[in-house]
Amino acid sequence: MFDRLANLLTRRAPFVALLLLSLTALAAVQATQIQFEFSxxxxxxxxxxxxxxxxxxxxxxxxxxxxxxxxxxxxxxxNVLDHRLLNWQAHVAEQLRAVPHVDEVATLATIEIPRRTLEFPPSVTARPFIAEFPADETDSRRLRRLVDESPLLAGTLVSSDLQVAALLAFIDPELQRVRELSVVIDDVQQLLQSSPPPTGYRTSLSGLPFIRTDTIKNLQQDQQRLLPIAAILYLLTLAIIFRRVSGSLLPLLAVGMGLAWTIGAVVAVGATFNLVSNVLPILLIVVGVSNCVHVLDEYAEQLPLARGDRIAAARNTVRHMSRSCLLTLFTTAVGFACLGTAQSDVLREFGWQAALGMGFMYVTIIGGLGSLMQYFRPPRRSTRGAPLGHVTAAAGRVIDRHPRITLTFSGLLIAASVWLGLHVPVDSFMIETYDDDHPTLQTLRLVDNKLSGLLPIEVRLHADDPERLLDPDVFRKVRQFEEHALQEDGVLFARSYADVLQSISTGTPSPTAADDELPVSDEELTRDIRLGVWVVNRVGATLGYPNFMTEDGRDGRILIKVQDIGTLRLKKLINQLEAELLQAFPPGSGVTPTLTGDAYLNTIAMNAVIHDLFYSLLTASLIIFATIALIFRSLRTGLIAAIPNLTPLALTLGYMRLRGYDMNVGNVIVFTISLGIAVDDSIHFLFRFREEMKRTGCVEEAVVRTFEGTGRAIVITSILIVAGLAVLLFSDFVPTRRFAELTSVTMMGALIGVLLLLPACLVLFWKRPPTS
Known part of the structure; x- marks a missing residue:
């Protein structure tokens, strides 16, 4: 099969090249429509x-x-209660209501409160607190008294020190795609530019819709800026190392074709890039360039053997490398395909996208290089006297003579890394994209410190009886739960249906759990609750009561806002809240509490995703090593390959501990790449070693000769990848910089595994041929 493939690619080279380039052009047009989604x-x-x-x-x-x-x-x-700013708020609120897909607007200037009428029978209506605009200083003083009497306002629409105010625009929840949200946010930003606040005030945007769109916008700009620079750096590095057009342009062409095919296929099936799969282009470039270097290095070695016949050299190169590249990319694809067992759709999508990309890379690398190599002089190879060839050959001879020392040293290094890695905490933050001085993060910190925060943990109380949630005993337990929650570390704010009802009896808009105590007697509390129900039945929508109690009275809501303190601390907080809810509403009490909310789900999701990735990596490792054993028809080979392939994972884990990094989704993705890199290098090394064993019949000599050939290509690959990743260190995003740093460490770990552990294991454990 591989002989036929080699003959086809070399004899029909112009047709194959034209076909690949035509398909690439079509895919590239499709790839320009790729969308990013962050949620x-x-x-x-x-x-x-x-x-x-x-x-x-x-x-x-x-x-x-x-x-x-x-x-x-x-x-x-x-302060923010100045009548000038109140007039500006009223003006902006009116303009916001005209923005498409903005359903509702809430501001301090346009707040409405319930007022009882003097007519008989008595009634109640909701009226604006400031009846007419423009407001004056009298309105400012009246509003100041209202804020002082209603602590809840000091934390939602205004800060307690009166230095920060918030205007809330409730966007149509049907708008979930970033492209749709971006249109609304762009309209709001244009509105603020055309209607700036009075002198002495400044505005900024926040909220989860803005953070999502801002993250994606900056991520796209980051990739558009850095990926071309990385490509140029790859080109220059390849040109310096190989000193030939074939060694610099052909790898980027082959990898670029595979990348275009993959992204085009993602767009064709209606998929998007997300916070996990946005690393796919870098992953494909890393794996693709690695295989291209091995193919071109083999071409340079075959040309002298073919006595300068480029066609014959290209044919022999394809015949040799199509096997090893198929195994490397197949095993890597199998590893990512294992993500199909994950619970998360995001991980499953990333799995099939990466597996498909590996398949496309094989076609474009073997097809592209196989058909085009013969038209270019091969890259120059270093001889034994040249620096790189000399170093790799010398390293092979040292390991050849001292395999036990090499294995002992590597084993101690791995053991120390594993010990350190066991202490790496599993922790992640919802907003860990920006540096501390980034405006978006500074605004988020302002919201946390001055207002009620962004991240909600929600409690749903389901009652067996419609009147159960209004029972005085349940009412008090809800307020007590809020009070206890506010004492927990990281909790900023709490509000429930009980707060809304109590606010009516006190005559102020929605007090919090920290306000006046509830009446002591059940009779007084029942009377206040009935009064509250009577009012909300008439003006409940104005007070936001439908957001806290269903119409049938069977489901109530407790809203808790928390800081972004990390999933590790949030998990402890969630466990504490669950224990308090279970104590307040045990089974059989007629009330069933359920925790949910974005912060709650993020905590559960992040831990589940990280565990999914680890289990998928374990499964992928077992499948990969079993595949290697089958290909080489030797269980011993599979076991020998396992140790060096796991080395970069262990070393990277230990490095994370030394740097104080947590285990989050972005960092775990690095382990998938490390496995792919190590497996690729190991398979190329093993294939070359097997060929040298057939020629020499001596394990020690075969190891040294493999170092001189494939060992050099592995070192070149590592230099190229680290050079390309160095560009990402200039990214504006913390995860991108950390990804580049950890992947560079992974490359060093792969070198230790493949060029130290693997040859030492071969010398010690490879089954030697019988001697005559």
């Missing part, structure tokens, strides 16, 4: 019960993740 909740999208519970909860109550916040900060002597 932490997407990590659990699928059949998972937690995700479905959250969606049901949002449909029943409110979509907190659809609230766009316009933050106004006082920079002068006046």
């Amino acid at each position: 932490p909740q997407a990590l659990m999208r699928g059949e998972d019960e937690s995700y479905q519970q959250l969606q049901d909860f949002k449909q029943t109550f409110a979509y907190e993740d659809s609230v766009l916040m316009i933050i106004v900060e006082a920079t002068g002597d006046a």
Whole structure:
């Protein structure tokens, strides 16, 4: 089969090259339409019960993740209750309501409160607190008294020190795609540019819709800026190393074709890039360039053997390398295909996209290089006297003579890394994309410190009886739960249906759990509750009561806002809240509590995704090593290949501990790449070693000769990948820089595994041929 393939590619080279380039042009046009989607909740999208519970909860109550916040900060002597700013808020609120897909607007200037009428029978209506605009200083003083009497306002629409105010725009929850949200946010930004606040104030945007779109926008700009630079750096590095057009342009052409095919296929099936699969281009470039270097290095070696006949050299190269490249890319594809067993749709999508990309890479590398190599002089190879060839050959001889020392040293290094890695905490943050001085993160910190925060943990209380949630005993337990929650580390805010009802009896809009105590007697509390129900039946929509209680009275809501303190601490907080809820509402109490919310789901999702990735890596490792054993028809070979392939994972894990990095989704993705790199290098080394064993029949000599050939290509590949990744260190995104750093460490780990451990294991454990 491989002989026929080699003959086809060399004899029909112009036709094959034209076909590949034509398909690439079509794919490239399709690839330009790729979309990026960022949503932490997407990590659990699928059949998972937690995700479905959250969606049901949002449909029943409110979509907190659809609230766009316009933050106004006082920079002068006046506070945010100044009548000038109130007039500006009223003006902006009116314009916001005209923005398409903005369903509702809430501001301090346009707040409405319930007022009882003097007519008989008595009634109640909701009226604006500031009846007419423009507002004056009297309105400012009246509003100041209202804020002082209603602590809840000091934390939602205004800060307690009156230096920050928030305008809330509730976007249509049906708008979930980043492209659609971006249109709305662009309209709001243009509105703010055309209607700036008075002197002494500045505005900024926040809220989960803005953070999602801002992250994707900056990520796209980052890739558009850095990937071309990385390609140029690859080109220059290849040109310096190989000193031939074939060694510099052909690898980038072959890898570029495979990348275009993959992205075009992703677009064709309606898929997108997300916070996991955005590393796919880098992954394909790393694996693709690695295989291209091995192919071109073999071509340079075959040309002298073919006495300068480029066609024959290209044919022999394809015949030799199509086998090893097929195995390397197949095993890597199998490893990523194992992600198909993950719970998360995001991981499953990444798995098939990466596996498909490996298949396309094989076609474009073997097909592209196989058909085009004969038209170019091969890259120059270093001889034994040249620096790189000399170093690799010398390293092979040292390991050849001292395999036990090499194995002992490598084993101690791996053991130390594993010991360090066991202490790496599994922790991640919802907003870990930016540096501390980034404006988006600074605004988020401002919202956390001055207002009620962004990230919600929700509690759904389901009652067996419609009147159960209004029972005084349940009412008190709900308030007590809020009070206890506010004392927990990281909790910023708490509100429930009980707060809304109590606010009516006190005559102020929605006090919090920290306000006046509830009446002591059940009779007084029941009277206040009935009064609250009577009012909300008439003006409940104005007070936001439908967002906290269903119409049939069977489901109530408790909203808790938390800081982005990491999934490790949030998990402890969730466990504490669950214990308190179970104590307050045990089975048989008539009330069933359920925790949900974006912060809750993110905590559950991140831990599940990380465990999914680890189990998938374990499964992939077993399948890969079993495949190697089958290909080489030797269980011993599979076991020998296992140790060096796991080395970069162990070393990277130990490095993470030394650097103080947590185990999050972005960091775990590095392990998938490390496995792919190590497997590729190991297979190329083993294939070359087997060929040298057939020629020499001596393990020691075969190892040295493999070092002189494939060992050099592995070193070149590592230099190329680290050079390309160095560009990513200039990214504006923390995960991208960390990805580049950890992947570079992985490359060093792969070198130790393949060029130290693997040859030492071969010398010690390879089955030697019988001596005569």
